[in-house]
Amino acid sequence: MSYKSIFVHLDSSEAVHSRLELALSLAQQFDAYLTGFFTVYRPEPGSFYVLAGSAEYYAEFEHRRLQQQGALERLFRAEMLRMKVAGEWRRSTEYANRCVPQAARLADLVIVGQYNREDPESFVAQQFVENLVLSAGRPVLVVPYAGQFHHIASHVVLAWDGSREATRALHDALPFFRHAKQVTVLTINALNGEPVSSRVPGSDIATVISRYGANVATQEIEGVKDVSIGETILSRAADLEADLLVMGCYGHSRWRELVLGGATRSILKSMTLPVLMSH
Known part of the structure; x- marks a missing residue:
């Protein structure tokens, strides 16, 4: 028995690089196919139009998200090539508590990050990790936001x-x-x-x-x-x-x-x- 497909949730939080590094290490260790799935919290566009200038704020918000996504995707692909790990990059703009469990059900192991109250970017959806563990039907490896975990399970x-x-x-x-x-x-x-x-x-x-x-x-x-x-x-x-x-x-x-x-x-x-x- 082994993990032949690994799914890692990626976002714009400070701890995302540590989580990605661990996911790549495990994919290499188990010779597994790695799926990097990028999704973040997205406010409803209509909610911004009640105040003057909010449309501009939303446009800036989306532009910043696209920049963060692009930088992380380039890193993901470069590291997969360097470590000789097979896999794919995916992204979604749907509600995370709906799209992530659906996608995660195709994997042998799911990797997510712990919510950090001090980092607003780590908030993806209400009770995101809890919802994923209870609804995905797959084992979920939760990685702390504090610390580095290059290798685990010794x-x-x-x-x-x-x-x-x-x-x-x-x-x-x-x-x-x-x-x-x-x-x-x-x-x-x-x-x-x-x-x-x-x-x-x-x-x-x-x-x-x-x-x-x-x-x-x-x-x-x-x-x-x-x-x-x-x-x-x-x-x-x-x-x-x-x-x-x-x-x-x-x-x-x-x-x-x-x-x-x-x-x-x-x-x-x-x-x-x-x-x-x-x-």
């Missing part, structure tokens, strides 16, 4: 709770597990209500992962009560010097809002390493 942490979402994430991450030097199965409060003689949490699934040739260890954290589960996972991943976190994403739609599980929400906000999420 040490992978799997946040394991035995759920359907975690199981999906595990199997979506198998190509990374097979290339990793170390995989750690992390469980939290797994022995709640269990007798003292219970077997080590995560041991069964660690055995499954080891059949793919991975070096697997288990770690359990018990008694977590007053601390966020997401923060606990990130803290332990940092202690282990992991460079990839794999986890299931919990969430559902409620009216016009996406409601996410606490750990998912916390990690999307405070992530310090790339996170592979599946739903």
Whole structure:
């Protein structure tokens, strides 16, 4: 099993170059076809015409977007040629929460960036990453806006709770597990209500992962009560010097809002390493 098609969302944010570099590196590593998909937030043209001068503002806005797009496309094509990666450049002016999930469903792995509140250019659509993870049906690798990630998955942490979402994430991450030097199965409060003689949490699934040739260890954290589960996972991943976190994403739609599980929400906000999420 491998990733033979990789999709990376590109925009005009400050972190886009780091994300593109990682996507190219992974495409080269897995000999995958890389699709660079450029789309950004686009206000409705009609919304600008209520004030004098707003038409000119919109024209300038579009001109700047075209310049940013052109520069990034030239970089994308040059880097693909330099790294001998096959792929294509695509762009869309449609609403991102509609067009990106549709396009992403054709890929084995989807790469997006974490939203950065300090960078307005990283806003693509309301709850963009959350919507993509819940609706694309593909594993989504979310890259933090802070830091450089040239290579990942030397040490992978799997946040394991035995759920359907975690199981999906595990199997979506198998190509990374097979290339990793170390995989750690992390469980939290797994022995709640269990007798003292219970077997080590995560041991069964660690055995499954080891059949793919991975070096697997288990770690359990018990008694977590007053601390966020997401923060606990990130803290332990940092202690282990992991460079990839794999986890299931919990969430559902409620009216016009996406409601996410606490750990998912916390990690999307405070992530310090790339996170592979599946739903």
